[in-house]
Amino acid sequence: MRPQKRPIHMLTTWVRRQPPKVKAFLAVVAGMAALVLLRFIVHDHDNLFVAAEAVHSIGISVLIYKLMKEKTCAGLSLKSQELTAIFLAFRLYCSFVMEYDIHTLLDLATLATTLWVIYMIRFKLKSSYMEDKDNFALYYVLVPCLALAVFIHPTTSHNLFNRIFWAFCVYLESVSVLPQLRVMQNTKIVEPFTAHYVFALGIARFLSCAHWVLQVLDSRGHLLVALGYGLWPSMVLISEIVQTFILADFCYYYVKSVFGGQLVLRLPSGVV
Numbered sequence: 001m002r003p004q005k006r007p008i009h010m011l012t013t014w015v016r017r018q019p020p021k022v023k024a025f026l027a028v029v030a031g032m033a034a035l036v037l038l039r040f041i042v043h044d045h046d047n048l049f050v051a052a053e054a055v056h057s058i059g060i061s062v063l064i065y066k067l068m069k070e071k072t073c074a075g076l077s078l079k080s081q082e083l084t085a086i087f088l089a090f091r092l093y094c095s096f097v098m099e100y101d102i103h104t105l106l107d108l109a110t111l112a113t114t115l116w117v118i119y120m121i122r123f124k125l126k127s128s129y130m131e132d133k134d135n136f137a138l139y140y141v142l143v144p145c146l147a148l149a150v151f152i153h154p155t156t157s158h159n160l161f162n163r164i165f166w167a168f169c170v171y172l173e174s175v176s177v178l179p180q181l182r183v184m185q186n187t188k189i190v191e192p193f194t195a196h197y198v199f200a201l202g203i204a205r206f207l208s209c210a211h212w213v214l215q216v217l218d219s220r221g222h223l224l225v226a227l228g229y230g231l232w233p234s235m236v237l238i239s240e241i242v243q244t245f246i247l248a249d250f251c252y253y254y255v256k257s258v259f260g261g262q263l264v265l266r267l268p269s270g271v272v
Contacts, residue, residue, distance in 0.1 A: 048211035052204045053106040059200030060113045066193035072128040073121045075187060075194040079134055079179035081121065083141065085114045087176055090169035098158055098166070133186040136179035145171040152231045170236060174243035177201055181250065199254045202247035209240040 067073060088111040095104040121129055146168055153167035180198060184190050190198070216237070 048207050048214070049103065050106070052207035052211065053103065053110065055200050055204040055207060057106070057110055057113070059197045059204065060110060060117065062193055062196045062200065063117050064113065066197075067117065067120045067125060070193070071125065073125040074128045074130055075183065075191055076117075076121060076129075077134045077136070077180040077183045078118065078121045078129060078131075079136055079138055080177055080183075081114055081118045083138065083172060083176035083179065085111060085118060086142075087169040087172040088114060090165050090172070094162060094166045094169065097162055130183065130187070133183045134179060135186070136182040138179075141172065141175045141178060145175070148235075152235050154232050167232070167235075170239050174239040175246070177243070177246060181246070184250070195254055195257070198247065199251055202244075202251040202254075205240075205243045205247055209244045212237055212240050 063076070066076075088107055092104065092107045092111060095107060148171050149164045149167035153163045156163060158166075177198070184194075184198070
């Protein structure tokens with residue numbers, strides 16, 4: 001007699017067998033359902049942005065625990081951490097000169113911990129750093145993001161360079177995880193702490209995206225006008241959506257692995 005399959009296993013098996021277009025449709029439906037749920041249970045949508053920063057900090061804490069307990073940085077992308085430090089530094093600068101609020105303090109704490117992770121990978125745990133797997137060229141994202149920021153940036157009354165810096169950090173944040181995904185693509189096997197960290201990034205990106213989408217809906221589009229005119233308001237939303245979908249596939253396999261009781265996440269070819 002065959003053991004009865006659990007509902008979650010049956011669901012994941014069914015989803016896995018669907019063609020890419022159906023999977024994309026299901027992902028959009030799931031995302032919209034989650035947005036509707038958040039809209040009703042979270043009354044102050046600014047809390048979603050704070051929650052996104054908090055989840056990102058939790059992800060960094062997982063990395064710190066991994067580096068201190070296991071004394072290895074295998075599977076981690078130094079380049080992703082460097083991109084994260086760059087966009088956080090630019091965002092922190094813009095926050096100081098343009099708005100200065102609770103997000104400034106959260107960014108400062110996240111930047112400090114990210115710099116510590118970079119220090120550990122570069123110096124203390126350099127022998128375990130998988131440099132050959134971390135082969136994503138940074139200029140592939142830095143140059144396009146900077147060029148895009150020069151041409152498409154906020155149209156507010158702030159200094160031109162500050163507006164370009166603001167746009168640059170928005171664009172760079174949306175693709176900063178790509179080197180980490182390349183490392184996981186090259187290794188095919190993701191150990192637990194790294195998987196927890198990347199999943200936390202995925203949740204943080206979704207919460208941040210939900211914050212912007214719900215703010216636009218609640219203001220009936222007036223928020224886009226407040227951000228300026230031209231292409232910039234649309235690019236803000238597109239950047240948030242892009243960084244969410246970049247991690248969506250990985251998050252699916254992470255949840256599937258957790259419910260399947262697997263400690264080590266094995267990724268099929270072409271997932272990231």
